Amino acid sequence: MIKYSLRCSDGHNFEAWFSSSKAYEDQTQDSLVLCPLCDSREIKKNIMSPNIGKKGNKSNTNNDVKKIEVMMNKVRKHVEKNYxxxxxxxxxxxxxxxxxxxxxxxxxxxxxxxxxxxxxxxxxxxxxxxxxxxxxxx
Incomplete structure (x- = not known):
């Protein structure tokens, strides 16, 4: 599956999913892709940047969660000591x-x-x- 950012001839932006880039080409050529706002069949792709992560790049979520936990523990200790x-x-x-x-x-x-x-x-x-x-x- 591939997601494209699209724009109709009236300037409406929207996203659509296709099974492949060829499927997008075939469907737009056959006027099967419609703008969801105005039903225009004149559709073009917007300039997009790929959404590809670095190889082996793992989310920093666990690290961020640990930092938040450490900070919250410090806040709790401060409150318990001073309040x-x-x-x-x-x-x-x-x-x-x-x-x-x-x-x-x-x-x-x-x-x-x-x-x-x-x-x-x-x-x-x-x-x-x-x-x-x-x-x-x-």
Whole structure:
């Protein structure tokens, strides 16, 4: 299979797949390729660069994931060392500080997704940190 970037005579750009370059040539010559926007049969290939990876080139995804994990572990350790853990009282404590009912301090804790959305809607500045739940921490 081969994917081509195509353009019709009205200037509409679109992509189409063909079993081979010969199949593309045959189908356009027989006016079988239509623009999906205007049904024009006057179709030309756009200039394209090949989508070919280097031989043996593997994605850096695993390396990137490891870097993110290292960074997140550093963030977690910093928060655990420097912030006060308030557990499931987090939404209540965050609101009390936001509305100046309590003295402001650095806290962390737990909330449901719904509670987090409510805090954000109230204008309370929170930042979810994945994997910091004390109960499930490894």
């Amino acid at each position: 006060e853990y308030v557990g499931k009282k987090f939404p209540e404590e965050a609101r009390a500080m936001h509305y100046e009912e309590k003295e402001s301090k650095d806290i962390y804790g737990e909330s449901s997704i719904e509670e987090a959305k409510e805090l954000i809607e109230e204008g309370i500045d929170i930042h979810p940190i994945p994997g910091i739940n004390k109960k499930t921490k490894n």
